[in-house]
Amino acid sequence: MFSHIMVGADDVEKAKAFYDAILGELGHKPGVMDEKGRCFYFTKEGIFSITKPINGEPACHGNGSTIGFAAENADAADRWHAAGLAHGGTTCEDPPGVREGAKLNLYLAYLRDPSGNKICAMHRMG
Secondary structure, eight states: OOSEEEEEOSOHHHHHHHHHHHHHTTTOOOOEEOTTSOEEEEOSSOEEEEEOOTTSSOOOOOTTOOEEEEOSSHHHHHHHHHHHHHTTOEEOSSOSEEEEOSSOEEEEEEEEOTTOOEEEEEEEOO
């Protein structure tokens, strides 16, 4: 459904170190910097990227926005969460764990990245 997601960061190098760590726990390669100072993570499904805002204003998070990353299992989500905390992220929402729904149980782990963007690792349980 999505071609790409881009988040803003005032310090792209710091954000890259954070995302290299958490996305590495989900099996993704480190991000690639381009000549404009942007960072890209390429997958078959789409692209995740980081940039300084092009309007020159400070980066800020979207109130009510969450970006979710697929985790193969709860262990991967927990490693993702721990790597995020170790690399400048902060915990938000409930601690990582199972959230029961009417039709589907999910294992969710939430963080805010160093720029304040709300992100989540999600494993769809069987």
